[in-house]
Amino acid sequence: MKKKTTIYDIAQELNVTVSTVSRALSGFPAISDATRKAVLEVAKKLNYSPNKLASALKSGKTYIIGVIVPSVQAQFFASIIHSIEDGLKDSGYRIILYQSNESIDNEINGVKTLLEAQVDGIIASLSLETSVFEHFNEIIKQNKPLILFDRVHESLNVPTVTLDDFEAGYQATKHLIKQGYKKIAFVTTEHQIKIFDDRLKGYRSALSKHRLACAEDHVIFGDLSISAGQKGAERLMNSENTPDAIIAGDDFTALGVIKKLKEMGKTPPQIGVIGFANETFSDYITPSLSTIDQHPNKMGTACAEMFLKMIRQENPYKNTDHIVLSPTLVVRESTSNTK
Amino acid sequence: MKKKTTIYDIAQELNVTVSTVSRALSGFPAISDATRKAVLEVAKKLNYSPNKLASALKSGKTYIIGVIVPSVQAQFFASIIHSIEDGLKDSGYRIILYQSNESIDNEINGVKTLLEAQVDGIIASLSLETSVFEHFNEIIKQNKPLILFDRVHESLNVPTVTLDDFEAGYQATKHLIKQGYKKIAFVTTEHQIKIFDDRLKGYRSALSKHRLACAEDHVIFGDLSISAGQKGAERLMNSENTPDAIIAGDDFTALGVIKKLKEMGKTPPQIGVIGFANETFSDYITPSLSTIDQHPNKMGTACAEMFLKMIRQENPYKNTDHIVLSPTLVVRESTSNTK
DNA sequence: TTGAAAGCGCTAACAT
């Protein structure tokens, strides 16, 4: 196997120096058209392909950015990554993917690993386990853009892209109230994550605004999953204080809730059910699931734009924006109360 | 901002040379324990973080591999990427993601871009548009591992990981026949992709084996999508030769088929419907969708293992394996014929 | 407009 063509080979072929070749290749203005054309020609002839590594080592810019998410298997994160990659591609940036799998150790290792790879910045969403944040400080110390999205934390003073989760919780609750439901329960996660807290606050706020009591045994803290939804629904419906509607922490949990309610002969909208995320399946289950759309693609696009903005500034943290997207209520059968 | 610590800083601090530091850091055996310990200590004290770029430039190995998929927004590819990343993480490999969005131009650009980034290898699944393959040859020429999965093509003589798609088509058809359906239609893509061809062949083979005619107007070539499923079902059910079962090219298409059939009052399993991929939603729609599971996580794991095997050989293409996974029939309500 | 040369941070062959 013959060695790869470098700018030295091109220089030799043309009897010029590497600096000339480098300039011709990088569109440097003070170069004669003839030289540039000749270089481009020879480059093509020799099948030259630039070694971005060498360029990166010298310039300190790799044009690679790291993305840390819990798991790309969740539709929500997949969509965000899709949009981030798409939004950054044209600017020459590529993405290294790192999945934390909801583990803080993985997340810490991810940051370390990405920094060693000399990424130009990191876009991340916290794992459920994350309650310390020192590992992110090194990114900031290196003056590289760090953007947090969706699962953020205020102890990190960096730009963020989030949904208005208070509003999301509020809207979901208000919608149920408008539909005539009066005893509204909430099945959520036990983890202290801001977005889930905010939704709960929105829920409580909507209740009190409409002068409805918030029974503490109507808030169930556990997992977010189909089985957690089933368990939660069972517990709620077997208590002495049964709700007439259930808000689930995400669509999967809502799915579990619906399954259990159907089993119990309380098929929604008899008991109202609403979720969060607008997963693909939500429109196609029976009854179809009302939910709050979190606009993952918009979120990804916003992350990409924010990154590009930050990278252009000498100090990426000059003014740390906080983009907050508005949730959208999607009304379907599971909350279409008719009584 | 102070400059980053390099091995030179460590060497200076200890009055040794960089080679000593390099050796201590990389676990070279012929080093005194005392020196190694001292180096490690100072490295920690100075908050040293290795620059993998420099190491990569020198050694020619980046420990980064490129993954090209149509879109990470499809659950199938997301799962594969999840497993590839997971399977390679412990060996120190990271993943650069590149989405072709089903465009051949993007795919070509992806290969180019990844090679410039000096990836150690590429794992890819072809776009629907791909009908030329020269862009992949450069990878092979550079003696770097190229692995194709799922959407492969025989004109590329590289290792592959695929599902037995003939078997998948055969099983789906046989299952419908066993359930008593006799006039089985197929809604598939118009693109000339091997996996879809194979499924069609499996379908035809199963029909002829069971002495059922294969009406040519029962095979609809178009898109794969919810709306394509609706259109396909409509066309089939409005023809003079209506089928009593429909195989859809993927679960999304099957979803469209089901929607249309329900509208027409022919709710499955009255008309049998089966899809491919076992998407998350398939178990939760009504009626729940029978489908063929393609085992994306197994496929991703197999890709990761195959990559590790290839990278260890001096000639990665010494023996090009073709791993073929068996599909699994998942029976649900949409094919539970009871007549 | 072009050339010469230093170096980005690390590795490894060769020498001691």
Added chain:
DNA sequence: ATGTTAGCGCTTTCAA
């Protein structure tokens, strides 16, 4: 066991 040194391929300052 440790040191010396020549690069990996490119960018960029300074000089011509």
